[in-house]
Amino acid sequence: MGELEIIFLGTGTSQGVPIIGCDCITCKSSDPRDQRFRTSILLRTNSVSLLIDTSPDFRTQCLRENIRKVDAVLYTHSHTDHVMGFDDLRRFCEMADSDLPIYAVSETLNDLKRIFPYAFQTTHSFLKNYMRAAPREIKGEFSLGDLRIIPVALPHGRFTTTGFVFFRGARKLLAYYTDCKSVPPEAQEAARGAEILVLDALRHVPHPTHLTLQEATEAAQRLSVRGCYFTHMSHDLKHEETESTLPLGIRLAYDGLQLRI
Ligand SMILES: [Zn+2]
Numbered sequence: 652m653g654e655l656e657i658i659f660l661g662t663g664t665s666q667g668v669p670i671i672g673c674d675c676i677t678c679k680s681s682d683p684r685d686q687r688f689r690t691s692i693l694l695r696t697n698s699v700s701l702l703i704d705t706s707p708d709f710r711t712q713c714l715r716e717n718i719r720k721v722d723a724v725l726y727t728h729s730h731t732d733h734v735m736g737f738d739d740l741r742r743f744c745e746m747a748d749s750d751l752p753i754y755a756v757s758e759t760l761n762d763l764k765r766i767f768p769y770a771f772q773t774t775h776s777f778l779k780n781y782m783r784a785a786p787r788e789i790k791g792e793f794s795l796g797d798l799r800i801i802p803v804a805l806p807h808g809r810f811t812t813t814g815f816v817f818f819r820g821a822r823k824l825l826a827y828y829t830d831c832k833s834v835p836p837e838a839q840e841a842a843r844g845a846e847i848l849v850l851d852a853l854r855h856v857p858h859p860t861h862l863t864l865q866e867a868t869e870a871a872q873r874l875s876v877r878g879c880y881f882t883h884m885s886h887d888l889k890h891e892e893t894e895s896t897l898p899l900g901i902r903l904a905y906d907g908l909q910l911r912i
């Protein structure tokens with residue numbers, strides 16, 4: 652294993668691709684890269700296994716990738732396409748026989764406590780196969796295993812998404828920026844020179860809360876990253892045709908893609 656293994660569990664927008672009842676060329680495509688679960692990634696090093704978000708497809712994603720261990724979950728924000736798999740984390744509590752640390756900013760933690768109140772109660776710990784969340788409020792830089800993590804605020808309409816930049820020692824391994832309308836200056840500085848940038852790129856037509864393909868491409872080109880992968884894509888972006896239009900070093904992620912850096 653390299654320094655960091657990145658597994659794309661899902662790369663689709665909130666409705667997933669194909670969209671229910673849609674007959675467009677992407678939704679009808681036979682290319683498996685055009686089938687997108689809702690957006691989430693797993694990060695693994697020799698010392699820690701981290702999940703970012705729990706999509707409504709989380710259970711199926713875990714079975715597909717044979718995920719056996721999650722040491723902590725980091726949440727970007729509380730939109731349903733990023734949190735609704737939360738209850739399926741219960742299996743990881745059961746297998747590890749312990750609480751599961753849940754990292755998020757206070758607003759996101761409060762939403763999780765409101766949506767899944769039972770998981771944050773301490774009184775039912777006798778039910779070992781229930782979800783037992785150990786909330787960890789993100790207030791600034793933190794470390795998990797051998798990774799140092801810097802949280803970054805990203806504008807996402809009425810919401811602020813938390814982006815994450817991962818370091819190991821002096822290496823800036825990964826910046827993960829999903830669900831954002833822009834990459835503001837502070838977030839640009841945090842991601843600059845990262846080995847991998849994962850960035851929101853929803854579609855071609857402007858959207859009030861997400862980057863378009865063109866906006867994401869321009870943002871990525873400003874950041875001098877070694878490689879960039881777009882995520883959170885709608886059915887507007889058919890994989891092969893879209894990727895062939897992108898500059899060198901910028902790719903579309905797809906479900907099941909694994910990177911080792
Ligand atoms: Zn989303």
Ligand SMILES: [Zn+2]
Nearest residue numbers: 673675678886
């Ligand atoms: Zn479609």
Ligand SMILES: [Zn+2]
Nearest residue numbers: 728730807830
């Ligand atoms: Zn969102």
